[in-house]
Amino acid sequence: MNGEMIREPKGEVIVIFVHGLLGGVGDSWTNSNGTYWPELLENESDLESVGIYVFTYHSDFSSGDYGLSDIVDALREQMKTDDIIKNKKLLFICHSMGGIVVRKYLVENASKLIECDCEIGLYLLASPSLGSLYANWLEPIINIFNHRQASMLKFIRRNPHLSDLDREFMNLKELSDLNIVGKEIIEDKFIFFDKFFKRQIVEPFSGGRYFGEPFKVPMSDHFSIAQPENKHAIQHRLLCQFISDFTFNKYLFPHSIKRIFSRADSHDFQENIESLIRGCGHFVLIGTGLTILQKDPFAYEVFERAKNNEFKIEIYLADPHSPDVQCRLIEEELGTLKPPVGKSGLTKRLDTLYGLWKDFDFSDNISINVFRNYPTFALIIIDDNYFIYPYGFAKLGNFSPVMSFLKTGNTDDSMIRFLDDQYVSIKNSSCDLRKIRSRGNDDAEIVKDLYSFALYIVPPKDSDLYVFGTDVLGYDVRARLNKKSQWEDFVGDAFEYGFHLTICDALYFYNVSDxxxxxxxxxxxxxxxxxxxxxxxxxxxxxxxxxCLSVVGDDAGGSLEALHFEFVTNVYRRAAESNYSLGMAGPPRDKNIHRSRLMIEKYKAPYIIKKFCPHFTLLNKINNSSMKAVSEKLNVIFLNSVKDTTLRVDSLALMKKDYYKGKWVIEKEIRLG
Incomplete structure (x- = not known):
């Protein structure tokens, strides 16, 4: 291990070359034509004030158990010995594993660097921030040579050390007082037989992770990327520009400004999300469509890994049948670019995800839910990483910018609290996809897992009308008490509901939030x-x-009709089920069965809008032969007992079903006006 000072700095900036695995002074930075990159940089007249330093460490096959921590210790001591730390601006040029070495050095020595008021530049060349799959494949060789450095490069899903370093460095970069800027350069092809090996040694998602807009050097491989042929080579020109910008303070360090991806459907953002998911322990996806789930191989991969207990998944997708979600889908049609997904696409995506979940035996590590509220933004939470992109008016989410935040630290506390609150709210208001798909299996059992709801007009308890109706039905819905009725043979199931006029039918919802x-x-x-x-x-x-035998009246002012129509639009369509949709009640009075089926499909009930027949049911189980006699007797009682034939309506009764007693009860009353 040693450090070589190629040129002493004349200003604040010093460039530090740190090679990668199996590299050294000559091997890593020297082109086959003899061009040595530190000397190439030394010859740049515009950068003559910049110091140049080359650090080397033991890294060949004989390095054995000389590991990452040993290298970091050596780098720290060498920089201290050669007085490198005195420079205010440290710019590291890191090839391959050199990037891991420097990131760990920065994490471990952050307090000292902050104390010295240092600014850090990182020029990362094919540096495997998340590891490399090729290191996994080389595991037998690694084991033979007991090569600890190579084992550190194993891909993140099998490498907790690299995963921890990734998180620690991300937190350091985003949240600490240490100013860090960087540029990531990635390789183009495999080192040999590139027609057969399509993957690079360090793939883009691992080599372009931290600083946005990584640059791929055409025709470069993992080694040639660090060996520019001459001063015209693109990686050298980009380095010179990066040094110049770093030297003359063209980089700002506003820690409150977060990394922003230009578009939610950008390749950069998609790769970043996929790489984070592959190395995480828990992630949450909330959105209307979530294009990240469109990629079948990736979706299958994450479901498989969740089934194997590698992490937990929570998915919250918009219910395409919800009126609020449909408002959003309609709004998207106003845009210049028509939505590629829409209602049918969302339905198909839910079908696909449900099928995948089923294929993996509905693993407890996977949760798929639907929400019914109007969506305003998509939220992705991957461990401590939060990504949010808004749904603008008539603008597809695909084209929205993405903002990212980190949970660790204090800088983003208020935003993280807000996003966590939104996550909890959506989680509590969503419904398990399996519950929705269970419709039609056993409706009597399904209804017990749903939340009942109805809206009635119930006369005042002391009114002649209410006393009359209650005596006939045999159930006092206000007092929640049964009464003896001489008409019980004819009451039927009207007894369960009490004396009322229906404004909104018996409906069922998936959860309390709905x-x-x-x-x-x-x-x-x-x-x-x-x-x-x-x-x-x-x-x-x-x-x-x-x-049926009922009490009817006249709605001369149209208020009853208008209220009913408002509730059909704003309440019926929000319901999950009704007695009709569950097959627990039929539409016997509707001769047009096609209309009934359509109304049930769209609004969960057939007797609505023009078929709305407001009435107070008294008896609904009278045979034809008894109808006239029963009607005459009850009419006499009605005329003698109900003195006021006008009902003033100033409140509506919100109802729920008491499943223990099998009857409906008043939950609360809602005043008009």
């Missing part, structure tokens, strides 16, 4: 309606169906 959203919509809409009256209350037989 119910809260529906209730909020009702409260919001109800504020725009003043109390109104239902007039001319009377008994009507065979209404709304042949076997």
């Amino acid at each position: 119910v809260k959203l529906a209730v909020t919509a009702i409260e919001y809409i109800s504020k725009d309606f003043v109390p109104f009256e239902i007039n001319n209350l009377r008994i009507r037989e065979s209404y709304p169906s042949q076997n």
Whole structure:
């Protein structure tokens, strides 16, 4: 190990060459024509004030158990001995493993460098930030020679040491007071037989990780990239430009400004995400479509690794059938570029992911969920790395810029808290994809896992109308008590619901969050309606169906009709199921079965809009032969007991089903106006 000073610095900047695995002074930096890169740099007249220093370390096959920590110790002591640390600006030129050596040196000596007010430049040449698959393949040779340095280069998914260093360096770069800038140069082809070996020794996702816009040197391999032929070689020209910018302070160090990718569908961003996922322990994907999941080989790879307990996956995708999500999809159609996915694409993606999940036995390490809220941004969390890109108005998320943040440290605390809150909110409001796909299997069991909901008009408890209706049905829905009814043979299942007029049918939601959203919509809409009256209350037989007897009235002002229409638009469409969609109730009074099926498919209920028949059900199990006699008797009782045939409506009753008792109960009342 030694350090050679090629030229003493005349200013603040010194360039430090650090070679890679199996390299040395001559091997690493010398072209086959004899050009030695440090001397080539020395001949640049525009950079004559820049110092040049070459560090070498024991790295051949005989280095044995001389490992990374030993090299870092040697670099630190050599720089201290040669007084390199006195320079304010340290620019490291690192080939291959040299980049790992320097990154570890910076992590371990950050406090000293900060104390000295140093600025750091990194010019990384084919440096395997995440390791190299070829080091995995060379494992037998590594074992024979007990070569600790080569073992360090194994790909990150099998290399916790490199994974830890990656995270520590990322935190150092983004969050500490040590100013670091860099440029990453990547190789183009394999070192030999490049027609057969398509992968580079250090692939782009591993060699271009930290600084954005990595440059691939055409026709270069892992070794020639560090051996420029002459001063016109592109890697040399880029180095000179980088040194010049670093020397004359053309780089700013605003730690509050995060790395931004130009577009969510950019190759740079996609590669960065894939590389992080391959080395992580847990990741979360939240978005409308998430193009990262379009790549079948990659999706299969991550599902397989999750099944093998290598990490945990959480996926949250937009439900293409949700009205709020559809609003977003419609909005995207306004853009200049039409959406390549749309509703059918989202449905297909959910189908594909569900199939993959099923293929891997619905592993507990995989969670796939759908959300129904209007999406405003996509969020990707990979361990401590957070990526967010917005959904602009009429702008596809693919074309949005991506901002990244780190959880470790204090700089991003407020943003991380915000993103974590959003993640938890979406998680709590989403539904397991398996629950949605279980429809039609056993509807009686499914409904127990859903959240019930209905909206009724229930007369005041002391009103003649309510007392009359309750006595007939035999169930006091306000007091939640059963009563003896002389009409129990004819009541049927109307008993379960109590005396009411339906504004919004019995619906079911996947989770509490969806119910809260529906209730909020009702409260919001109800504020725009003043109390109104239902007039001319009377008994009507065979209404709304042949076997029913009901109390009906007149909605002269149209408030009842308008409320119903608002709730069809804003509540019915949000529901997951209804008694009709689950097959627990049929549409017997609708002669147009095609219309009924369409209404159930779109709105979960058939008796809506023009088929809306507002009524208070009394009995719904009367045979034809008994209808006239029962109707006449009840009509007499009604006329004698109900003195006021006008009902003032100033509130709506929010209902839920008590599954233990098998009846519906009032959860709360929502005032009009």
